[in-house]
Amino acid sequence: MIWPRISWALTPQAKRKIGFLLSLLLIVVVMVSSNWFWRLLYPIHHEALIREAATVNGLDPLLIAALIRVESKFQAENVSRVGAVGLMQLMPDTAEWVGQQSGLPYGGVQELAVPETNIRLGAWYLANLYQQFDGNETAVIAAYNAGPGRVKGWIRDGKWDGQFATADRIPVGETRHYVQRVFYNYEKYKDIYPDY
Structure with missing residues (x-):
């Protein structure tokens, strides 16, 4: 009392x-x-474009949203210090390769700032990485950041086993933190948008 x-x-x-x-x-x-x-706090901009690209490529739209959040914070005209452009931060050479391999329309680096083009190319590339890494989602996200050749090398040489549980063993700090941030955001999006 x-x-x-x-x-x-x-x-x-x-x-x-x-x-x-x-x-x-x-x-x-x-x-x-x-x-x-x-x-x-965790918006999803360009929802229709993300859903369409996810459906066409057999991807989870929330994973695409998490990747975009980490890559560009949904800033369509964002350009990194190494020259990656747009929402999904595609390198111009990668975008050129994706355009050739996929048959998706791509008219040059200026188009990477266009959300529709960037998301379509980026989602196709992400789906291609899933094929290259036999569906290993953690290795796919690492490869999106570091490049598939490097990640295959780390796994082949025993530097990393490609699993999220051992992500702290990824040899490059930037990629290690990138993988952790993407999956952190992915889990947040799954909690916030359970019916997405």
């Missing part, structure tokens, strides 16, 4: 401040536990 004694000793102004703080705390708890709040 400490609260009644404390309550009695508080001034009306202090009671109002405590009431305000408790109300604010309740609002924060409700917001953080609601799905709309998390969807504000």
